[in-house]
Amino acid sequence: MDTAEIRRRFVAHFEKNTSIGGHTAVPSASLLLDDPNLLFVNAGMVPFKPFFLGQETPPYPRAASVQKCIRTPDIEDVGKTTRHGTFFEMCGNFSFGDYFKEGAIELAWDLVTKPLADGGWGLEESRLYPSVYADDAEALALWRKVTGLPEERILRLGKRENYWSMGVPGPGGPCSEILYDRGAAYGPDFDAASLGPDMPVPLEDRLLEIWNLVFMQDELSAVRSKEDFDIAGSLPAKNIDTGMGLERVAFLLQGRENMYEIDVMFPVIERAELLTGKKYGADRDDDVRFRVVADHVRSSLMLISDGVKPGNEGRGYVLRRLLRRAVRNLRLLGYQDPALPELMPISRDKMGETYTELVTDWDRISQVAFAEEDAFRKTLEAGTQIFDLAAGDVKAKIEDGGSPVLPGAQAFKLHDTYGFPIDLTLEMAAEAGLTVDEGGFRQLMAEQRERAKADAKAKKGQHADLSVYRGILDDNGPTEWLAYETLETESRPLALLKEGAGVSVLTDGEVGELVLDRTPFYAESGGQAADAGVIEFEGGKLEVLDVQRPVRGLVVHQVRVVDGELPADARLLHAKVDPEWRTGARQAHSGTHVVHAALREVLGPTALQSGSYNRPGYLRLDFGWLTALAPEQLKDIEQVANNALRADLPVGWQYMTLSEAKEWGALALFGETYDNTKVRVVEIGGPWSRELCGGTHVEHSSQIGTIVVTGESSVGSGNRRIEAFTGVEGFAYLARERDVVAELTGLLKTQPDDLVGRVGDLVERLKQTEKELDKLRMGQLLAAGGDLAAGAADIGGVKVVAHRVDGAAAGDVRTLALDVRGRLPGDTPGVVVVIGAAEGKVSVVAALNQAAQDRGLSANDMVRAVAPYVDGRGGGKADVAQGGGTDVTRIDEALAAVTAAVANA
Known part of the structure; x- marks a missing residue:
């Protein structure tokens, strides 16, 4: 069955x-x-x-x-x-x-x-x-x-x-x-x-x-x-x-035998068998890998379908880990090419028999998954290089009696900075004959988790213990929320809190939390910032700093006392939303819907919103897309959006069940959660823009004023962000741009239409000047090469040049070192080490001729002798090696160490 x-x-x-x-x-x-x-x-x-x-x-x-x-x-x-x-x-x-x-x-x-x-x-x-x-x-x-x-x-x-x-x-x-x-x-x-x-x-x-x-x-x-x-x-x-x-x-x-072999999962294993040439059931370790692949491919598919995107924390980190474990386990089975394009469609076809959205939304799902695999493959390449360097350092120290253990801090850096899985680090270390300080790694991971917990607790509304709010809700019922109906209410206080505990009074200047029986304030949700305003009471006034819903049904106001003292048993308060703030917020939120619709019109239906934030006059919209948008595409999106404003499209909303909304074609923001029995659908221009949304909106699109797209950028693998100003803030942005153009045309004595050409000419001339300066500087460096070679010290029959060049970057240092080596006699052992210092960074290059190598000397040894003094590292071959460091104060000691290394060789 x-x-x-x-x-x-x-x-x-x-x-x-x-x-x-x-x-x-x-x-x-x-x-x-x-x-x-x-x-x-x-x-x-x-x-x-x-x-x-x-x-x-x-x-x-x-x-x-x-x-x-x-x-x-x-x-x-x-x-x-x-x-x-x-x-x-x-x-x-x-x-x-x-x-x-x-x-x-x-x-x-x-x-x-x-x-x-x-x-x-x-x-x-x-x-x-x-x-x-x-x-x-x-x-x-x-x-x-x-x-x-x-x-x-x-x-x-x-x-x-x-x-x-x-x-x-x-x-x-x-x-x-x-x-x-x-x-x-x-x-x-x-x-x-x-x-x-x-x-x-x-x-x-x-x-x-x-x-x-x-x-x-x-x-x-x-x-x-x-x-x-x-x-x-x-x-x-x-x-x-x-x-x-x-x-x-x-x-x-x-x-x-197990869940991995059932009809909706085993086809993925069968495909993995074909890709790897290995058979399920032949080896216990390989069987575990096959099962991990089948489970993680299906799990990732379902998470992406419900709106999760790969990231470095929370849900996104879980998805990233699942995708990368699937890819890595198939690599361990012997398949090195992109895996998800081969496996995920198999899981889609089996699970799509029940969850049809896996098929209809496949373009978006596959875009997210495949982009993450591409990023991970690059991570593996970069991480492997970093691991090899770290392993080389450990092996070098073993020769001096050191421990064959990769430090926990290095394993943590591989994990935290390069996304390198610890189990992959463990495996590669074992292949290199090393072990890993797992205890140190786990300790650093635990410290990171504690920092993350502390950060999460510090964020507004994210109290670790929500029981106090649940108690208020149980005792009083849900807040009567009137943000759609009015900007002012007469309200009764239900609770007064400070740092998560009830208090009897808030005095002048104190910040606390206030729960009202009814409120006109919009609580932050759906990407829309909370309302600003004031709450007045007999003898005083509160400034509303933030409004949140820590538990469903309860609205909590974070307030600062700006006048008087607020007792917990105050009888009546007057809550007032700042009307200018609300106007700007409505413009920005409706503007977000307009930009989303324009985005889909220009790029196509797969360009779906994955997140947003809007406050008065400003909006940002994140959407799934693999590549940066061309300037022409941004102009088109802005034009379509403003055409919609000029058309004065009607804005309306109505309530229906979630299934009815989906049948109606309403878009749901991925990552948000919705009531299965009742949702609010906001329309702008009918089907042109139809989304599930609980935010506040204008009545007609023209009331948004203007939409000015200010930029587009990457916010993670397969995810882009558009930012824009709306309303008065949009006009102010354009006015600032106008003023800049006017100032530049005055300085360059040209017309606005010629400004780009004039600036381009100036930039080109500057580039040519910099090239000429580079040639002069390089000529001066090479001119000194002859003198350095002629003045080489004789250390036990080895010609040694150890030289410092201030203001020289890595490329210049390498050029000079190779030039000096070429000027030394070929039949006499020659060692050249040049150390440059520029902008607080140290560059080291060692170059040895063949006679020096025949004598047993190595450029690697020279860099290793220098590295401790400049707080650096590096490596290379016996003839040329290079490295870098951060301590510019001990360069002279480092140069002396070169002489000592040659003398003791």
């Missing part, structure tokens, strides 16, 4: 159920949801968390879904076990205060055991073992009642295995699992009735968990760990949350 049929049968089973009631089939949410605690959706229940937490009222009593999921903590274990995969699909059924334990058990057992001809999966009952939480006697009795199994067939497990919580105070409850016995080939025989509270490790492969039923019945408090918490009482409404791993059921029903 192929994976698509397993998925279809699961949904149909719950949609058509008659005993308990039909379930609403809910489409998979994006892998990216607006949850500050999650990088990606990692479980099927995540999109339903607001219902379980009581933050929102569910629109249906029962639901079933097949949810896309990503789990990243186990990336290093991918391919090594049958249980670890990065991307997977979680089938689940959910009850929100409707049926409970008995219904969940009946539904799961029926689907698992029902014959294939009746729409089930037909698994043998003799191989199925339910498990219960050891203290859940009710579940034990229900399993016996529903299945007719004897008590000794039901495992009793402890909290670690069979009690579920989110790791924070809130709902929790015991679990039941359905385990499938894969047979004696996968583990020792066992007695289910005598198993202890935790699953023995040897049985984890034999007893494969395929379905977990969570009975959400308890209110947890003081959660100290997964197994250490207090139960405050029972939940007022008991819920069901189940999760069934689609890939696990697929490899059981398809008679495969």
Whole structure:
């Protein structure tokens, strides 16, 4: 049974159920949801968390879904076990205060055991073992009642295995699992009735968990760990949350050994076999690499589809790591050419049978993936050169009794600066007969992570502990947000905070956070900056510095007291948005939509926005594109945008479901998350610009005033950025440009139309002058060559020239060194070392004639003798070597070291 049929049968089973009631089939949410605690959706229940937490009222009593999921903590274990995969699909059924334990058990057992001809999966009952939480006697009795199994067939497990919580105070409850016995080939025989509270490790492969039923019945408090918490009482409404791993059921029903061999993944391995000439199943290490490739190609495909782009932090870093691990593992299997163009279309075709957007959006997805591979291939080339130099230094020190260990700092630099994976560094070090100071590397990585956490915590609205905001929301309900309707409200304060804790008063000059029952202020989101304005109260005034939504439904104002003292129990406040600020913000946000539409009109539909930021008078728009835009393309984009302003296109918005919006052709900003039940679609000129957006906008495009494109640049592999001014700021920018032109025409005594030609002539003349100066300088250097050769010191029969040249860069230093070497007698050993200093940098070149090399001297040795004095490094061949350094204060000592090195040779 192929994976698509397993998925279809699961949904149909719950949609058509008659005993308990039909379930609403809910489409998979994006892998990216607006949850500050999650990088990606990692479980099927995540999109339903607001219902379980009581933050929102569910629109249906029962639901079933097949949810896309990503789990990243186990990336290093991918391919090594049958249980670890990065991307997977979680089938689940959910009850929100409707049926409970008995219904969940009946539904799961029926689907698992029902014959294939009746729409089930037909698994043998003799191989199925339910498990219960050891203290859940009710579940034990229900399993016996529903299945007719004897008590000794039901495992009793402890909290670690069979009690579920989110790791924070809130709902929790015991679990039941359905385990499938894969047979004696996968583990020792066992007695289910005598198993202890935790699953023995040897049985984890034999007893494969395929379905977990969570009975959400308890209110947890003081959660100290997964197994250490207090139960405050029972939940007022008991819920069901189940999760069934689609890939696990697929490899059981398809008679495969593991998830990597199922119908939607193994074709990638088959293609990799053809590319590499190696066979899956022939070598254990190679098998792991094949499986990593299959998993990471599919996972990357799904992440890019949902809007993730490769980057150096957060979601982008996960994607970058997956793509690069896939490429690298195929290289280790022996394939050196670009891999993703060969493999990703295979995964697209298999997964696209269910997720059609993988096919329709393939141009964008492939552009992102292939650009990242191209960048990584360059990284491998550059990183390999840096590694070779570092390894050479270590080997040189071994000769002097040093340790054969590559320093952790060097491994970290390779990783952090060049994107070189640590496991690749480890492998290459082993090939070179070296080891790596992994402890030092891990320490530096840990320090970097701590810095990143501190930076994230310092960012506005990113408090590590959001419980204070959740408490305000639970006590008062969501903020009445009126930014679309008005610029002023009479509001009541609900909470006054400073540094994340409640305070009784804010005094003159203090900065704190204020929560109101209603507000006209736009909270930063969707790329639009927060509103500016003031909040007035009896006897004082606050300046609004920022507005954020730290938790869904709650608007928090960061304020500074500019007059008076604000008590927490103030009765009434008057919130006022700065109307000029809002006008500029509306112009910029609508301008962003116009530029996006113009971009797609000029470049084509694959030029999709990947991010944006706008504030009054300014916008920037990031979009997927591989190459820099030509000046003509930028002019065309600007022209199309301003034509749209002149056409005075109507701007409107309406609410609809997400699926309706997509059918209508509305564009969703990748990386943003949207409500599945209601979204806001903003139109400019009807279908010309139709996007999902929660920002504030003008009523007609002409109100934007003007759009002035000021630049285009790269912001990462396969990603470009356009910047522009709008409204008054746009006119001001043009006025400044006019003033510059006027000043230049006055200085050059020419007309504006002739200005470019006159400046071009001046630049060309300057270049010619610089070339002439270079020739003069080089002539002076070479003229000194004869004198330097004639004055060479005799050190033990070796002619030695050790010379310093101030103001000379690396090229000049090399030219002089080679010139002096050529002037020394060919039959006498000659050593020339020239050190230049320019702009705080040191350049070293050593040049030896053949007679010196025959005597056992080496240019490499000369550079190595100099390097410690100038805080540098370098290398080369026996006849010519060069290096660089940063300490210009010890050049004379370095030159003396050359003489000593020759004397001691």
